[in-house]
Amino acid sequence: MICAVLSWPVGAPAQTPEQKGLSIAREGDKRDSGFGDFTAELLMKLTNRHGQTSERKIRIKTLEVEGDGDKSLSIFDTPPDVKGTAFLTFSHKVGDDDQWLYLPALKRVKRISSRNKSGSFMGSEFSYEDIASQEVEKYTYKWLRDETYNGQECYVVERYPVDRKNSGYSRMISWIDKAEFRALKTDYYDRKNALLKTLTITGYKKYNDKFWRADEMYMVNHQSGKTTRLVWSNYKFGAGLGDRDFSRNSLKRAR
């Protein structure tokens, strides 16, 4: 009986679509919790509507914080004029995130406003809210239907940003596979409710026998014709990172 309950975490008949959407999000979050920390390398390939491309190389460090949002540090390796520039983010489940920017030429750590959720991250089609830690509490949810996507049984869940004033989106629709609760595709609708972007996530691999991470994230902006491909590599879980690797002093020596 207990086993039956545990193996059926969502979809109890009494649930409303909103409750079911929330429990799917919670289950996804639960399955990814306990990773502690990880480091990874990220290659961003930007393509404009004329097919011209540019690249950025970024290293990412993330620390799981119990009871609150994650801490993360992003360090730019290219383009060379921004080499050494680093972003430090303390995300919070509720309220604004804390964010600092390190400018290596001036050796200056600058606190910046985290209200810039809808703004482009380094000229890419990913906005700050797309790359920020996806805390369950930052959205409300609604399960729409079950559907097969690319041969995988999926929940189709709609979510709505809690911070409606600063988000660039009215809603997002995600296809989440039933087997592992991984997002495979997300449609983003702008504030006027027109389809803005589609993100497809491929090449999921399992790390440390538990944590799924994707090799590629491909964002298409339907309105501008621009695309951004994120290629992830060198994932390392349990790198032994601690708070001191996410301090303002650590920003200054990040490189």
Next chain:
Amino acid sequence: MRFQLFALAFAMAYVGAPAPSACAVELSGNVSVEGAYFTNAPLYHDQAKDSASISAEPEFYHEWSNGASCTFTPFARYDSADNQRTHFDVRELNFLFVGRSWELRAGVGKVFWGATEFVHLVDIINQTDMVENINEEVKLGQPMLNLSMENSLGVLDFFVLPWFRERTFPGEKGRLRASLPIDTGSARYESADKKRHVDFAVRYSNSIGPVDFGVYLFRGTSRAPTLIPGVNETGRMVLHPYYEQTNQAGLDAQVVSGAWLWKLEALYRAGQGNEDFFSTVGGFEYTAFGVTSSGMDLGVIGEYVYDDRGDRATTVYNNDAMLGLRLAMNDSASSVVLGGVIRDVKNSATAAIVEGSRRIGASWKVSLEGWFFFDQSADDITWSLRDDDYMKLTLARYY
């Protein structure tokens, strides 16, 4: 004292570092060419009208397997007009040792303190490289030993600064100078130790919720000289820089509230032979995110700076208000345009600034900078700049 410190630094680098792996030196940096065009003829007969210049700033970096590292960043510029602007500096030659809750930096380094954008009152560890830019944001490398201790209560920094760096000033042939040439070769000091005077500083900084702040004490040679008229060996009227001994206490703070940043810097300086004074700058930075359909951000910066020495201040910013607009395009070329106005509240002397830059391809960057001076008043320190409106175009290659 200085050489003992360096000996200590090198000894620690040697002891703390296992044999470096071969060829593990990372090279990055930039080279640039620039041309400066001045709209008016120079005021002083020995000044050249326009100028062209080239510069290079490579950075060599090596990290040992125990986390210790060394950074070497020399800088050199050649200027066609001004032999004082043709200069070389070691911006950084630093050994960094990292412990669990501390960092030690030994060598030549650079430190930034402060919060505001137009004026950097409390940024006093490094000397200003004034020939590089009159915005006072370019600094000379400072010999230092810096111990930084960080825990949940904040960051405590100790500095020992064993060698003083003189401020650079444009030479006789350079534009953007005082009416009399500043004779940097004849600097005078209050301390008998002159450049060898050892300065000390301690700073506590922390970040609590939306507030970032720092408080510091500094004891040593003032970075801003008093300029004293005199006659040099060739019988020419010049200004001699005079560097006083000071005790200084200051603070900088910033509060983030949504899209608003509120900023404050303040300092109190007590001298030995000179007058005490208080100076402060405060202001805001507001950013309207996504003002256009392409997602540009428009920032508005307002600041006011006050120095209770008034016209006797050793800075151009004694009672001035600043307003700036910054447009960040958020495009793949990271294009940015900034316009600003600085106005003396009392005598209405005004300077307007425009700055713009964008990346070209992966490795090139082009920047344009202009300063324009209006309503200059004969009792303002910037009176000698009244005909020095200029535009400067820079092309830099990064690697």
